[in-house]
Amino acid sequence: MISVFGSANMDLVAYVAQAPRPGETVTGREFRTVPGGKGANQAIAAARAGAGVAFLGAVGDDAFGPGLRAALAEAGVDTAGLRVVPGPSGVAHIVVEDGGDNSIIVVPGANGAVTGPAGRDAETIARSDALLLQLELPMDAVVAAAHVPRGVSSRAEVILTPAPAAPLPAELLEAVDLIVPNEHEAAALTGRDDPRDALEALLGLVPEAVVTLGARGALYGSRDGTRLREAAVPVRAVDTTAAGDTFAGALAVARTEGAGPARALRFASAAAALSVQREGASTSMPHRHEIDRLLE
Template structure:
């Protein structure tokens, strides 16, 4: 099903950041100064990345978030609108637009520091003001780069409205509130986040399966633990644990690979695809994204994934 043949709707509640990206031979040690090779300023933020991914990969997308009244905010808003994303629920706050400081090494690994800025101004009242945006969606995506009470309000509102709810628990700092888990249809952490959520080691697919089972037992309906080049460990309602092998590619930059997976997965679910098909499509999209540099610039289109 091409993006021209469906207008399935996805709403993203989350962060909008300007990414400041430096490439260096390796990640610096504490107190060390390294000479970088290149620098780029690109649109990012998990919310923005996932919205762009869902839009490029076949969905009609609405973004709910906040930017500052500055050049970065104007650029982020314009970039979303250029992707065909509805920005009616992107407010302008008092704080500066959020930024992310990213270092990428020669092994394509990254280290990221986020300054929330205006993302901290997305409140439960913001969710209430824009409830119609969630009501119009088939799938609602949230992350943890906005205040936690806001995330809880978004999850609860989406559940009350009968939407398919996806939570990407990033950045994870500890277990999720117990009352959140029954609100979530698809909990999608990476291996580090799964370890943080459960307190268990997650260094292998087998350990990821154990962590996913713990999260399902705690109330999440379905859990997908993304393991980078090792694939996705799935614990799905009514099914045995399953490992979905990742496509083999030469990685250049892993920034936004997880966001690409989530956006593609949500777009496929909104179109009515099976969970199995949605996972495999999202994996292909994420694999393409790591062969390119940057966050949003790396995200492929539906045609590229299916071409």
């Protein structure tokens, strides 16, 4: 079982030839509301990839809250740990240009009210094989969650996606088993532009690291000396919005099933490649049978 302690946002997505510049108004081609947020995305990706998943987080008491809960529940995610707090849900205002580039404004809303897990939420984490964390909740809450497994000698491994990129406090890093930044986040965290150098620097901070390289694949390193490179599956990408979240969710599933690093990288790359061929975030995440078919 996997616990995800993280954000749920409603993605308000406008598809347009070119994003407007300041003072400019442009006419878009299409608009969609799609449940998202890095936490909810990783939870849905992991559930579709075949794991039992519990989501811990918060939505507002506005019109978006029920839709966010329903999206998680439809994917089979346990939402008993999803609170409803007064005020707006988190939203992400996303502009997707025809070329596939996107720009995003996240307004945290209810995510900003989440505090460190206690009571039943802490018990859920303790029972898990993996805990997935991202940085769209208050840092104090993320740090507290990261320390839950060790505090109760749980076997749960702590997997951190350090996004959006932010300085990582030592109290967080000391509790992380595996960090999974994209190459931009890895560069921001380490000050090393070459992802191979960034990977080595990350291994000075945590025992294992994966640096994702978009269409160029991913790098893996471990303090035991293992270094791997996984090429991306060659596909025509139409929307890379949640590639990293799909990758992280699927990677956690493979690891909790006992896969070694090479097999886990292949599984995550296949899931992410499937997701970039379809529009949207949660809407684009593949089911287990699709991942298995691609890997045959």
